[in-house]
Each structure stands twice: as structure tokens, then as C-alpha cells.
Amino acid sequence: MSQPHWIDALAADALPTDDVIGVVVGDRDIAIYTVGDAVYATDNICTHGQARLCDGFLDGHEIECPLHQGKFDVRNGQPTCDPVTESIRSYPVRIDGQRVFLQLD
Numbered sequence: 001m002s003q004p005h006w007i008d009a010l011a012a013d014a015l016p017t018d019d020v021i022g023v024v025v026g027d028r029d030i031a032i033y034t035v036g037d038a039v040y041a042t043d044n045i046c047t048h049g050q051a052r053l054c055d056g057f058l059d060g061h062e063i064e065c066p067l068h069q070g071k072f073d074v075r076n077g078q079p080t081c082d083p084v085t086e087s088i089r090s091y092p093v094r095i096d097g098q099r100v101f102l103q104l105d
Helices: none
Strands: 006-011 020-025 028-035 038-043 057-059 062-064 071-073 079-081 093-096 099-103
Touching: 006 020, 006 028, 028 099, 038 093
Parallel strands: none
Antiparallel strands: 006 099, 020 028, 028 038, 057 062, 062 071, 071 079, 093 099
16 A cells, blocks of 8 residues: 655744645645634535635635635535535645645545
């Protein structure tokens, strides 16, 4: 079994406090969220309206799409409210020193 491949995404001091930030890692548009002391990552594009989730509103563990107000749980990418029905992909996050790493495999 191969070791997970972690990709350096951004500096830890660039993380917002209880908010979301969009980053491009390789060829992927990723949303990174902080909720309290936890950090989560998902695809940044809504599965319903093709809007960037980093432009939406983070309320606890839910991100609201700015286009049609559908919501996703940032911990696992599951939809939590209509009109969203399809999940977004979520990714493991690791903070090592002053850097934030994502496992995108």
C-alpha cells in the first residue's frame, strides 16, 4: 500500500478565521475552511450552479453557495439543503509547521 501524497497548498498564516478561502492547487480549484480550530478542504465549485463556494457564506460547518443558496457540509462535502443534491469532493488536510497540506489523491 502506497503512502499518501500530501501537496503543499498554502501558508498556515493565510488561513482565515472561521471563514473560507479559495486556492488553486495544481489544476484544482479548492475551498479551504476554518471552523474553530479545525481545517477542512473541498472542491470549490458547486455541483448545482457551477459557482465558486469560496464566494459563499460559511455558517458553522455549512458553506452556502452564492448562486442558489444550496448548502454543503464542509467536513464531508454532503449536501445539506436544496437545491443541491450532489456532493462535492472533500480532502484530508494536514498542518505541518507553517504550511497547510492537502491529500488530493
